[in-house]
Amino acid sequence: MNHKNKETTSSMFPKNVRSIIFRLSTEALVWLDGTTRDDNGIQIANRRFFHDLLVRMQFSEKSEESGIPDTHLSEASPPHTSFPHFVFRRPLLLHVGQMQYSEEILSALWNLGRKRVRNILQRMELLGLVRTYPSRIASYMTFPCIDGWTLNGKGFIVNPFHVKQAERNEQEGRG
Numbered sequence: 001m002n003h004k005n006k007e008t009t010s011s012m013f014p015k016n017v018r019s020i021i022f023r024l025s026t027e028a029l030v031w032l033d034g035t036t037r038d039d040n041g042i043q044i045a046n047r048r049f050f051h052d053l054l055v056r057m058q059f060s061e062k063s064e065e066s067g068i069p070d071t072h073l074s075e076a077s078p079p080h081t082s083f084p085h086f087v088f089r090r091p092l093l094l095h096v097g098q099m100q101y102s103e104e105i106l107s108a109l110w111n112l113g114r115k116r117v118r119n120i121l122q123r124m125e126l127l128g129l130v131r132t133y134p135s136r137i138a139s140y141m142t143f144p145c146i147d148g149w150t151l152n153g154k155g156f157i158v159n160p161f162h163v164k165q166a167e168r169n170e171q172e173g174r175g
Helices: 027-033 048-053 104-111 115-128 165-171
Strands: 019-020 035-039 042-045 098-101 131-133 139-142 147-150 154-160
Touching: 027 048, 035 048, 042 048, 048 098, 048 104, 048 115, 098 104, 104 115, 115 131
Parallel strands: none
Antiparallel strands: 019 147, 035 042, 098 139, 131 139, 147 154
């Protein structure tokens, strides 16, 4: 039996990313620190769901050295077997700050029913962690809670999809 802590494996960290600047609400931090039970009754930290999405975000256009993306896209091979990769019927050309997803794939990855996956994504969206753009053709999401990141050997990259605090307050009606 594999007793390795799956929440700290190297696959949980975005490849070639040196640092990420997050802006999280107190409510988001509390939710990320909480847990959810999967379909087998095993408790999973909510941060694991967020990390599973974050590690697949597009952090750069193309790597100059190899001509391949700096993150794991649907066509990329995972670094090891504990990191399942996504295969999409209709892969999107992602921009920096985006991630393609499928509720069906997340359901299998997280061992949760699709309705529970949808509820988790909606909760993340309400907390400002992600913004989803669902579609029957090809769904994608952005991460408005991220101000930007630094790649190894490169400067700071501003997240084109981040939401400033003033905009968050307006959206929440605190204007």
